[in-house]
Amino acid sequence: MPRLFRVSTLRGLWHGLRTEGPRSLLRLARNELAEPRLALTRKIRGAATAVGDRFRRVTTASEAWSDDCLQLVWDLSVAPVSYDLVAALAAAEIERRKRGLGGLVVIVVPGPHHGVKRETPAHEMAEDPEARLHRLHQELLPLLALMPSVRGHAVCADRQQAWSLIAGDDRRVYPDGYRIFLPLRPDPGAARDEARRAGTVWPLLSATGPARRAAEEYLTRVAGGRRAVVITLRASALSPRRNSRVDDWVAFADGLDPERYAPIFVHDAPPGAPLPDALAGREVCVAASLDVAFRLGLYERAWLTMGVLSEPLMLAWYDERVRYQVFVPIDEADDVTARALEDQGHRIGGDIEFARPWQQLVWKTDTLMAIRLAFSVMEARLTAIEAVERTAPAAAVQD
CATH class of the missing domain: 3.90.1180 (Ribosomal Protein L13p; Chain: A;)
Incomplete structure (x- = not known):
């Protein structure tokens, strides 16, 4: 039987009343009509669409x-x-x-x-x-x-x-x-739902050829033959409690073996905002913050892309070439509680349904200890994958 009410809807109602007051009721109603979760809403939309289509x-x-x-x-x-x-x-x-x-x-x-x-x-x-x-x-x-x-x-x-x-x-x-008279927002979890049903969704996003070449030239210049570790730092005025722990990320980068790894920072801050003092003397790729195509090219060409959950890192989720570790510090802010993420279809503690073996969500706050531990796990995983890739051509020749 379709549910007329959802616990997530009641939680959203309560949170809105606490933070915005009565005006949140109107916003919640508009959001429900645009992204229906209740059986009653879907019936109302169906009836309104049938009437409106008569004049289409x-x-x-x-x-x-x-x-x-x-x-x-x-x-x-x-x-x-x-x-x-x-x-x-x-x-x-x-x-x-x-x-x-x-x-x-x-x-x-x-x-x-x-x-x-x-x-x-x-x-x-x-x-x-x-x-x-x-x-x-x-x-x-x-x-x-x-x-x-x-x-x-x-x-x-x-x-x-x-x-x-x-x-x-x-x-x-x-x-x-x-319908133009009854707008609807695409379901942000639709690709994950499809992966659960069909098992795969690839290919999806892909960097353009010029962006890949530009990223390759940049990495050749700043990293040489070392493994590029691209670290995206969130610095937004929206939900600032979710922003990256810059000092921890810098300490992690400074602790990497400089002979093997080349840490590169992408600082996502409002236009004109100064760089944090902690980034002084570190490699900061400004171009990636300004050019989204170049950013994806850089993510694809990096040995590993890391960062705390942020909008630009969503690019990595939908590109199977990108090796990533994205930290999800749950319960750090009202909009990233475990319950809120579950309501959006995420599996707490698990990876995105269509993630490749080199793509991982880390359900921890981005502290130095957590970053180092997660990196060591991914380092071992990527080393094993690379070993298989190196031996695969030889095995194919022998066969």
């Missing part, structure tokens, strides 16, 4: 735009300006293959709050709508080049323009059930 029209623009393509609609009235777009791209790519379509197109629909959706008061204080739109154009839209099947995109001026572009055939629209 198909335009010449919508027919010409997406011939043989699946349209991923990223509606900023319900979706955040965040790297959640990466998860949506991965889910849409999986759907594209299942539906037998030739490519993806992405349609960005503006939201009602200066082009985006209204966030919590704390979020609005840390990042206003103008800053979020800047990030959309400078950081998120370049992500589309990292999904090889993307054939084009449109950033709509208004919802009327979006209506003219979105296909009338539901088979060519993602997420399922999206």
